[in-house]
Amino acid sequence: MKREGIRAVLKKTGRLFLNLKIQSKMILLFSSVFIISIVAVIYIFYVNWSSTLKREVIDYSSLYLKQLNETIDKYFDDLERFTLMAQADSNLQKILREDISNFSDVEMKEKADYLENFMFNIYTLKPDIINIVLISENGMLVTEGIRKYSLYNQNPWEYKWYTRAVSSKGKSMIFKNISNEDPLGQISDESAISVARVITDNTNNNVLGCIRIDVAYNKVQRIIESVGKTAAMDILVMAEDYSVIFDPENIIGQCSIPRFAEAFEKILSMESGSLRQSLGDGIRTIVFDNSEYTGWSTIGIISEEKLLQETREVRNLSLIITAVTVAVIVVLCVFIALGITKPLKKLSKSMSLVSDGNFDIRVGFEYNDEIGDIGRSFDKMAHKIKELVQREYVQEIKRQEVELKALMAQINPHFLYNTLESLRMKAVVNKDHDVAEMIKKFSRFLRMNVIGSNDIVEIEEELNHVGYYIDIMNMRYNNRFRLIIDMEDDIVNALILKLTLQPLIENSIFHGFESKEGDCVIEIKGRKQGCDIFIEVNDNGVGMDEVILAEIRNALNNAAASDRIGIGIVNVHKRLMYYFGKSYGISIFSAPEKGTRIEIRIPYTIKSEVGDSDAQTFDS
Numbered sequence: 038m039k040r041e042g043i044r045a046v047l048k049k050t051g052r053l054f055l056n057l058k059i060q061s062k063m064i065l066l067f068s069s070v071f072i073i074s075i076v077a078v079i080y081i082f083y084v085n086w087s088s089t090l091k092r093e094v095i096d097y098s099s100l101y102l103k104q105l106n107e108t109i110d111k112y113f114d115d116l117e118r119f120t121l122m123a124q125a126d127s128n129l130q131k132i133l134r135e136d137i138s139n140f141s142d143v144e145m146k147e148k149a150d151y152l153e154n155f156m157f158n159i160y161t162l163k164p165d166i167i168n169i170v171l172i173s174e175n176g177m178l179v180t181e182g183i184r185k186y187s188l189y190n191q192n193p194w195e196y197k198w199y200t201r202a203v204s205s206k207g208k209s210m211i212f213k214n215i216s217n218e219d220p221l222g223q224i225s226d227e228s229a230i231s232v233a234r235v236i237t238d239n240t241n242n243n244v245l246g247c248i249r250i251d252v253a254y255n256k257v258q259r260i261i262e263s264v265g266k267t268a269a270m271d272i273l274v275m276a277e278d279y280s281v282i283f284d285p286e287n288i289i290g291q292c293s294i295p296r297f298a299e300a301f302e303k304i305l306s307m308e309s310g311s312l313r314q315s316l317g318d319g320i321r322t323i324v325f326d327n328s329e330y331t332g333w334s335t336i337g338i339i340s341e342e343k344l345l346q347e348t349r350e351v352r353n354l355s356l357i358i359t360a361v362t363v364a365v366i367v368v369l370c371v372f373i374a375l376g377i378t379k380p381l382k383k384l385s386k387s388m389s390l391v392s393d394g395n396f397d398i399r400v401g402f403e404y405n406d407e408i409g410d411i412g413r414s415f416d417k418m419a420h421k422i423k424e425l426v427q428r429e430y431v432q433e434i435k436r437q438e439v440e441l442k443a444l445m446a447q448i449n450p451h452f453l454y455n456t457l458e459s460l461r462m463k464a465v466v467n468k469d470h471d472v473a474e475m476i477k478k479f480s481r482f483l484r485m486n487v488i489g490s491n492d493i494v495e496i497e498e499e500l501n502h503v504g505y506y507i508d509i510m511n512m513r514y515n516n517r518f519r520l521i522i523d524m525e526d527d528i529v530n531a532l533i534l535k536l537t538l539q540p541l542i543e544n545s546i547f548h549g550f551e552s553k554e555g556d557c558v559i560e561i562k563g564r565k566q567g568c569d570i571f572i573e574v575n576d577n578g579v580g581m582d583e584v585i586l587a588e589i590r591n592a593l594n595n596a597a598a599s600d601r602i603g604i605g606i607v608n609v610h611k612r613l614m615y616y617f618g619k620s621y622g623i624s625i626f627s628a629p630e631k632g633t634r635i636e637i638r639i640p641y642t643i644k645s646e647v648g649d650s651d652a653q654t655f656d657s
Contacts (some may be wrong), residue, residue, distance in 0.1 A: 063374035064367075071366040088349040094339065095311050095324055099269050102326040102335045103309070105261060105272070110330040112260055113232060116166075116250050117209045119159050120234035121576050123171065123248040129155060130238060133245040152179045154297055165252050167229060172199060173246035191248065202233040202247045209234045213254070213280060228254035230282075258283060270324065270337040277332045304334050359571040380408050384415060396423035475512045478505045492616075495644070496563065496572075497529045503538045503561070510546060517557055518546065524563040528570050532642045534612055540605030540621075541574045541635050549578020549633055565641055569621075572637040581627045589625055606635075613639065 096144040123129055132148050140148060156169045156179070172178040172193045179287040193199045202210050211229040233249040259275060261283050274283035304312075311327040383400055390398045396419050402412030436653070461480070464473035470553040482505040500522055507520045520542075542559060550557040593610050610623040617640055 050117065063377065064370045067370040067373060068367050071370065072363050075360060075362050075366065079359050083348075083352055083355050088352060090348055091322075095322065097323040098337045099309060099311065099326065101270075102272075102324060102337050106326050106328045106331075106333075106335045108117075108260055108263075109257070109274075109333065109335070110328055111122065112257070113209075113331055115561055116163070116232040116252065117168075117234070119163060119250055120209060120232060120248050121627060122159065123155075123236050124234070124239075126155065127239070130236070130245060131238065133175075133177070136175050149179070159250070163631065165256050166250055166251050168251040170249040170251070172196075172249075174244050177246075177275075179500045198231065198233055198249065199247050202249070203244055204237050205235065206239065207235060208218060213276065213282060230254055232259050264311055270339040273338060274520065275334050275336065277334075282333055304336065334593075341344070362582075372373060377408070380404065380412065384412060387415065387419075393423070396592040398427065467489060471512070475509065478508045482506060482509060492535055493532045495530050496524065496533050496570075499533050499535065499538050499628075500524070500529075500561070502536075503542055506539050506542060507559070518550070519556060519558045521558065521560040523560065528563050528565050528641070530643060531565075531570055532644060533570075533572075533639060534609075534616060537613070537637065538572075540609050544606050544635075545574065545576040545578060545633065549576045549580075551579075553577075553579055568641055570639050570641050572639070574635040575632060577632045580629045580631045580633055582629050586627050593625070613637070 042651045128151060132152065134146075139213045152171060156171065159169060160166055168180065170178070170180050174193065176192055178193070198210070198212050200211075210233045212233065213228075229251040231249050231251045233247055235247050236245045237243065238245050261272065272283065273281070275281055284315060297360055304323070304327070311322060311324045313320055313322055320341050322339040322341070324339065325334055327334050380400070380402060387398050387400050398419060400412040401416070402409045404412070461476040464470070464476060482502065489518045504520065507518055511518055538561065546557070556577075558577045561572065562575070563572045565571075592607060606623065613622045621638050621640065624636045624638070625633065626636070
């Protein structure tokens with residue numbers, strides 16, 4: 038049911054879209070495509086840029102922490118070199134080997150002065166030092182600081198820092214806030230960070246004692262702050278035992294201790310890197326770098342707020358750009374749609390006017406695009422339709438005139454024939470046989486022209502019609518013309534258009550024989566060739582030269598009469614092409630003083646193939 042509901046909604050939406058006007062469709066489609074593309078591009082850019090920015094912030098923070106660790110390592114490395122001075126001093130080693138209980142007062146004073154001078158030199162080289170403790174394995178202890186002490190007999194194993202320093206086997210150790218372990222109570226009122234190293238005998242490598250150098254805790258803080266004050270993160274320094282070395286923002290107090298311990302375990306398992314962890318009030322990005330020298334972990338904690346602050350600015354800017362771009366795109370889409378649909382509307386309106394009969398309308402597009410091509414084609418079409426309508430109108434008027442004339446010519450034709458028959462009978466009564474014969478043949482000649490609705494007749498009938506015409510002309514011109522007919526027997530019953538031969542005979546008489554002296558012979562020959570019939574009308578008239586012949590042929594090709602050829606022969610040619618096809622018609626051949634030959638080509642057709650139709654049109 039749910040799927041059918043979705044399908045119904047989609048179908049309804051599609052129907053609504055299809056019913057929209059083209060302009061609305063174009064605006065909707067263009068806007069959708071452009072807006073989706075722009076939003077997708079900006080979104081992808083924002084996501085990638087945010088990811089890149091986060092990565093750069095983390096990389097930048099990692100570089101800061103690494104630099105901070107290197108600065109701290111360098112500071113304690115300098116302190117360690119001062120502890121090595123005790124290892125290298127042979128006089129100091131000699132004093133440490135001796136038992137303090139065996140010293141006389143003078144020796145005690147000498148030893149104390151030497152040791153005090155040794156430690157003073159260290160103070161001079163490193164003013165940051167607030168206290169130096171030198172203790173031997175046999176219990177002699179010397180300190181130099183705010184309170185100065187001379188030789189003092191003390192059990193060194195009472196102090197944890199001494200035990201750890203001896204167990205380090207020559208490696209320096211770093212301690213925090215061990216002033217409560219001072220042999221005489223208070224060394225300083227300040228919190229301190231200490232570097233301690235065991236002193237071994239250079240001759241046999243036995244433990245002689247330890248030296249410890251204390252520096253003020255706030256000095257280490259200043260070092261950390263000087264490097265990390267510009268970092269976009271909260272900085273925390275912790276020792277391997279989870280003790281806090283540096284925590285100016287009380288980060289540990291703000292965070293969930295168990296969760297921070299979980300994060301710190303991950304931090305200690307790696308040399309450097311970053312991780313995301315929920316600490317108290319939200320997700321934090323923790324960047325860290327562990328020092329192999331001090332064993333401390335320098336930790337940078339970046340809140341999501343700081344990390345995303347710049348990305349939010351970019352996001353807001355992207356939203357503004359997107360909104361402006363979308364608005365511009367919609368406006369552009371409207372203009373584009375109007376630019377396309379406005380001429381289409383004009384074209385549609387013009388089409389409506391043309392359909393109403395206004396063929397003078399023109400769209401007049403000047404565009405060079407497809408719409409301009411359509412507009413120009415429409416203008417040509419309207420002009421052509423106007424010409425065709427006007428031509429059809431003129432032809433209709435002419436057709437009506439011809440029909441009127443034909444009607445007038447056919448008014449009571451039997452009255453005409455009866456009158457001619459009465460005249461013939463009167464000539465017979467008066468024994469004027471020539472006149473009677475002439476009236477008889479003229480009557481039969483007219484009968485074929487006027488009576489009979491068939492346009493197609495047999496060739497034999499057409500030849501009889503020609504014979505009547507020659508007889509009439511011979512009576513008129515004193516038997517000047519001689520007609521010879523040579524037809525193949527199998528074509529005399531074939532069909533031909535009525536009044537095909539008579540206009541050609543008439544053309545020979547009035548053009549070919551007009552200036553000829555002597556007998557005028559007209560020969561009609563017919564033969565069948567393939568599926569066609571070829572009929573030749575030859576005369577022995579004066580003929581014509583090539584110029585006149587070319588003019589006549591051009592007149593036939595253009596279906597127009599000329600001074601050299603009458604409208605009758607052109608009409609015959611047009612009728613033959615119309616009925617039988619363009620491959621049929623008349624061809625003329627002639628030469629001066631050699632007469633003229635007119636060749637007629639028609640298809641071979643007999644009455645049974647045509648039927649009783651009054652007219653038959655053939656395709657070539």
